[in-house]
Amino acid sequence: MSNSSKRSNLRVMSAELSLLSRPDGSATLFQGDTCVMSAVYGPGEVRINKEQIDRATVEVIYKPRSGLPGCTEKSQERLIRNTCETVLLSSLHPRSSVSLTVQEMQNSGSLLACCINSMCLALLDSGMSMKCLVAAVHCVLDFEGAVFLDATDKEEKGAQACVTFVFDSVDKNVVMVHAVGKYSVEQFNKCMSVCRTASADIFHFYRETMTKKLKRS
Amino acid sequence: MYSSSKPAETAKISVRAARPLEYYRKFLEKDVRPDGRELGEFRPTILNIGCISTAEGSALVKLGNTTVMCGIKAEFATPKTEEPSNGYLVPNVELSPLCSPMFRPGPPGEQAQVLSHFVNEVLNQSCCVRKEDLCIKTGKLVWVLYCDILCLDYDGNAPDACILSLLAALKSTMLPAVKYNEETEKPETDSVKTEPLHILSNPVSSTFAIFDDHLLFVDPTVQEESLATGTVTIVTNDNDLCLVQKPGGSPVTADQMNTCFERAFSRSKEVLRLIDEILHSIER
Amino acid sequence: MVDVLLSDAEKTFIIHGIQDNLRDDGRGCEDYRHMEIETDVVSSTSGSAKVRLANTEILVGVKAELGEPSSGKPDKGRLEFFVDCSANATPEFEGRGGEDLALEISNMLTRAYDCPKCLDLGKLCVIKGQQCWVLYVDILLLECGGNLFDAASVAVKAALYNTCIPTVTVSQDEGHVDIELSDDPFDVQHLDVTSAPCIVTLSKIGHSHVVDASQKEEACCLARLMMGVTEKGTVTALKKEGSGSLDPSSVEEMMETGKRVGQALNKSLMEVLCLEEQKGKKKEKTGFLR
Amino acid sequence: MILFPKHSMSTTPEGNLGQRICHLDENIICGQGTYSKNGFVYSSRAGYLHKLQSQDDKILFEVRSNVATTTVPSIDALVTARITNVTPRFCKCAIMSVGRTLLRETFRGQIRKEDVRATEKDKVEMYKCFRPGDIVVARVVSLGDAQSYVLSTAENELGVVIATSEAGSTMVPISWCKMQCPKSLSEEFRKVAKVQPLFIQYSGT
Amino acid sequence: MPTDSRRIAGPESSTNPYSFCTEKPRHDLLKNGKRQDGRKENNLRPIFLKAGVVSQARGSAYIEQNETKVICAVYGPREVVRKEDFSMKGLLTCEFKFAIFSCRERRQHQQDIEEKDYSVQLLEALEPAVCLDKFPKAQMNIYVTVLQNDGSALAAAITCASVAMADSGIEMYDLVAGCAVRVAGKNLLMDPCNQEEYKPEDETGLTNSGSVTVGLMPSLQQVSAISSKGEIEFELVKQAVAKCVDVCTQLYPVLQQALVKSVSERQNEEG
């Protein structure tokens, strides 16, 4: 791997909110070349068999760029949904449904992180009540044990381990982890601390994006 | 139990069913679980290896009530053109309606798909079976190992049981000896001679449940799973980590993560000892 | 199955009648209803037959196509049954509504024909292990008036009798194998269906049993015994159906009846088929135009 | 290979499924877990045979087992249910247990406005009787339609037994129509069952 | 064939390695009056039957006849979801499945025609034995999985499912015992194992070749299931059925014992 591709900070991020008119909130997020579009509907009517009497039912549909969703996508979908359930104050909307559609537009690495960040932006855009914000940061470990933040797809292929962390905005604790590969506990902890530091940038980016949006209106 | 004015009629109100959360809190205040386990204690683990003779490798795992069976069927296939010397590993988890009232007949539901993906990730990332070992003739013929994991009784913590049954089944797998006939371009299978599969590493999974946002306990039952505010699954691979997964839920601190790692590594040793014991007893 | 609703009184009437060997349409317990058989009704098939048994109407088309033999039987042709319950019979069959019944019928037929001596499939082999004739026997159920299994099996046997398979010549040159089919409509081979089975369904009603139950009688019946019977009287398939149970002694009685009726059915069917064939092209084709 | 370990033999219960118990005559009544056919009494359940004397000097046979006896709601059975939905005309609930048997899966039930209490039926306001999440004891009035069983709480002993207040703690009944939250001391309306929470045991502890 | 996106996909096609075996073993069904596994014609394999094996189910059972292993779980009574199925009589459903690794040939995930056929036969074998009127508006679901198939799978499934039903505490008129027999020539081989089972592709040259499976309610002496494959002479069918009925009656105590054990075990647990 050439030295130029080594990154200790995140790729450039840009986001567009409310691009879609039908959903209650939507966001398109670019992290480098990776692009994900999320849309939120709700709180709205819920199907009777999915009704929960004490909180809203969160549904997430993850759409791959092409083809039918398989096991990998379902797994991805569950990670996004569980994260979403954690941050949403769903008990404010009992017997209703919050439905989220996450559409992969382009995958150039750090896809899961981009999905979660775009989901968070879409929720912000919809104005739904949340406990806290979440920031997802992806990194890879190469065979020498060096950490690459926000890896591209090429870097992911040659990596020893791929790790995605999601931190909350209050205590910066770990909301979600997905770490696969071969690594030691120390390496895991190192990734965690690097990612935690980087998460501040993402929270900052959220603030900027929202400020921009509110100024416009 | 409560009785109404008419003594013959009674209605049973089980607090366990009506108020399960309160019920659990009462126990956990005393650092014990309703089934008598401590927070860091796994349920008794029973292992039976090689129980299905129609499969090339098989294992039955009982983790308390949770029962999982893994059968490995080996078949011939042509390799992918981009990886001509790699065999296939195809794991699938089936949560059939037989094992719990939660599952309905039909195609696999979300949970089964997520589990299949989880097992697939562990199998690929841990590299416990080298795909090159499954090659018979480069570019022509390779083994495909269908690892089907069937849940027979679902009482929580399927990931741990699945990974354990898979590892045990792989360790017991005996592939028939095959010669590739260059002239006819067809394989010739020996109906008697078999060869064991090489297992390079030992992935072991440990699942933790988070209760009331702060309490961590290991090996949740199905009721504990439904009450938990989050789970953490750690798959160790000998002295390394192979997979850490925390699919949302209550946030955890770095310290809590490290406690989980410690327990996962000690569990890994326990489990590997158990597998070795059983394998030895079979050989004898 | 397609049910008719009967009151308890109607059921009692039918059950009592059958005890006295008298059925509501005047038949005895071992009598079939009026059956009409016509072969060669659909010209886009290799063989076809239409059977009308009172209100039950079944159309069978056999299509012979070249295909690969199954791995278990490399030197034999294949026989594939497919049943389609047309919604014309009842709105219940719309969409996939008739699939369960269709599967039951095709399973029973597959089982009845799944023995080496029923039909000489060896004749259908073209090149061993590589090419053979596949006979797709497609059964179309157009109207349900009871006793579908028997009617279907009769129609299948008639259609197979009617089936013409073009003669093939296999020629080999330079390692290529050419299969040439004759286009002469008279240069064909026929199948020998003399030992093919017919299904006889025996319905237990009250303490007696009847053959060829009408829809009303089927509504009174809790347990049925279905038998595949050949002309020689051998049994090629046996199945109990329905939610009731049977005495071992009545099972035996029913089997006896089944064998007797089945042999007679096979015999008269063959007679009718021969007669029709002799008429040949002279007979006036009527089909559904009465 | 044996998948499930064998256990040692224990005493034989007297009534085994399908077993013929005795001749049927006019002095014999077939009780629960038995049936009669062709002049005999048979057992229809694996369990213990009980021979009982009924009031009119007849012999009653019952086969009882510790496995659940009543497993579906039947007319007149007492059930516990969790309220899921309240509308002005009726409330929907999920039946959790029938008699003393805990159900593994719930059945749908509904309590209509006129079945909430025995008196002043027309003055019932559903929202002042039940709230979603309440646990009630009710009686099955009819098997209802394909959708749900029809339940009634029109007896003093029937009604809400466990309820959670807005503040989130378990409330204490203070009258037949009110419950109080011990934390916030706020009062909420319910159709309260005449039973003290003391009598509700934590079964399983 | 559309690919199944809900499962991890393997290669497009794969073949069984044993179809490339150089020499194929041929066995005689009977040699000096003894079968391959040393049994006599009339002998059954030892049966291990245990009720109450699945903790989550209402009732369950496991049966083992040497290498034939079948597990069954019963759920319900539960609500009937489909409006069309509503009836004042209880509804019974049955799903029969071979585990993917249960046979020499790999099985498919989706239920195939044979499994569907067995589901129906199993259902019709059990229906006469269950007091359906005791659970109006509700359904009982029976799920049977064959973990390993070494012949007589349907017969074992019938036995297993009836014990699982009884274990659930649902009222029944009687248990159902299942038994299979292989007819080969004039010989009747009871409880055939996989190699002895009738396969239509085998050219045996025998005039009589087939198999018969019978389900019997032993106490009431009622046949609740009967099915046969292959071409058999009429007299021999009769003999085969009679023999199966006999054997099923002999099996009755085994079924009862399994139930007694589960009942007394539960008594001990609770008492």
Add this chain to the structure above:
Amino acid sequence: MFSCYIVTFCSPRIRKTSSMAGMELLSDQGFRIDGRKPKELRRIQCRLGVFNQADGSAYIEQGNTKVLAAVYGPHETAGGRGKALHDRVLVNCQYSMATFSTGERKRRPRGDRKSKEMTMHLQQTFNAAIMTSLYPRSQIDIYVEVLQSDGGNYCASVNAATLALIDAGIPMKDYVCACSASFVKDCPMVDINFLEESSGGPELIVATLPKSSQIVFLEMNSRLHEDNLSKVLDVAVKGTKDVYQVLDNAVRDHISEVSAFHKLDQS
């Protein structure tokens, strides 16, 4: 049927068959493949009341295309109240083809894209012809089964269904008659068969209410010059009127037969 076909095996050697090659859709003498004149319909034979159990049924043969239709209703809507329409009857159709009806065996009788499209077309056609407002909240089922297909499946299906609806006594504005047409060598051709259909030329399908000459369904495939459209359409509409004559005769015959029967009964 058994016109010579050759299956090449191992090597892709395909020998063209002799019979069809070089066949012209319209010969110089003005005859079509099956010997018809361009404006000649195929022979139509039909019968009403083929089944006893259906409320109405009919069978039609148009040349070698054979279709059975059955009608049930009006009855309660199946599948709950949700589907019922408050102001008119729900017309429910199903088009299905017997697996042996085509030259090459069909794998499924229905459920494929083409059958679904056909089902939809039938539904649209009969929604326009049935007096739907007479039976609000109910349903009429029209089931069509193609037994043998030789082109003009839609036309034969519509004609058969019309007869079945008449047999069931369901009030309609008029008969619905359908006919197809093509355009070959500057000459419009009516009622085209399978060979003509699959030759790649234009195909125009029209269903009309013949008395008022109103078109209820029109579909055209492939290319046709705008100038020729009216010519082809005229031929097709004329075709439907001819079909109407045949159907009307069949209905009249059927009715007189049935009423003769009734008179016999009454006397």
